[in-house]
Amino acid sequence: MGPMALGKDYSQQQCSIARALEVVGERWTLLVVRDVFYGVRRYNDFLVHLGIPRAVLAARLQALVDAGVLDKRRYQESPPRDEYVLTERGLALWPVLRSLGRWGREELPGAVPVRHFHHVDCGTELGPYGECPACRVPVPPADIEMRPGAGVDPDPADPVSRALLRPRRLLVPLEYANS
């Protein structure tokens, strides 16, 4: 009954869609996962980028780790600091995010292209499901470069959004050295 848990737990549902939604169907969850693909890895960065309540973020991260979607990894000992990275299972969620983003962009009114995704091997913009139209292969997230689109706010308030303005490869962590 855990997560989005339907009072009853999306009940008896043997359906794999219902089982997937048990894990990633709760509010905020897929946005957290999206941010990890974009390079966000730390508690505070999720906070400022998503505007999510702290308690909810803690619960979602814990649930995603429990579900095997994220790994919590110590990246320095003193002070002890952890980061969250995608597991294989988490990486497999990329097509879900792609198809959702495509639907939101193409089917909902008032959409402006915010980000474009390109195959780093050839520079081609990816097709609807994350495949490369030129190379005709499905492109793993690690080989995708994200570039800002026309609709993006050119001067966002939070540093995470600012870091995401530059073209960057997916999964590469945000840098903190510069502003």
Add this chain to the structure above:
Amino acid sequence: MGPMALGKDYSQQQCSIARALEVVGERWTLLVVRDVFYGVRRYNDFLVHLGIPRAVLAARLQALVDAGVLDKRRYQESPPRDEYVLTERGLALWPVLRSLGRWGREELPGAVPVRHFHHVDCGTELGPYGECPACRVPVPPADIEMRPGAGVDPDPADPVSRALLRPRRLLVPLEYANS
């Protein structure tokens, strides 16, 4: 505020994923849409098949109509009865359901194949994103036949699940003549 509405409404988020989740990210919503693809069209059938509270179902159907995902259609005058059918915008959600189902089936433990999807033109089972591996075209939902898989309960309690046991084409309404 609106739907899944994040207290704040998934806020400023210009991201198309966030915008999509505003519409289909609430509890139950995608399961209702899935059922419409499977041929469910009526209030009572959603009720018994999903086990969703009546008030929540009414709210979700209304929200989906407002969002342009479903159309509410009078199919008889006396007594007045309406059914819910997918719009073009709703039909475009098929890849989202496919990718979610695929993830739930292949990445979550203890999955049993419940349904298979085949291209009616050639009988081939569909690939990961709903394309036909043989014909090499994306298959529209209307050209897909759904067949029960090994993991399905052979004698479900509710009549809707029983009707879904037979191989059937997507979007075709359930028949009510026989048991």
Add this chain to the structure above:
DNA sequence: GCAGCTAGGTTCGTTGACCGAACCTGTGGT
């Protein structure tokens, strides 16, 4: 050594959504 800062949480009171059960309405059947 102690004040202040930062990352990463936890606690708490309020608000709002979800739940299940009961009730309502309009129609048709007998």
Add this chain to the structure above:
DNA sequence: ACCACAGGTTCGGTCAACGAACCTAGCTGC
């Protein structure tokens, strides 16, 4: 007249989400 049924609406209790405040380690500057 009575009952059944589809399709809702209403209502009280519960549970999750919200936002603000608080807590804990470990630095940093003085």
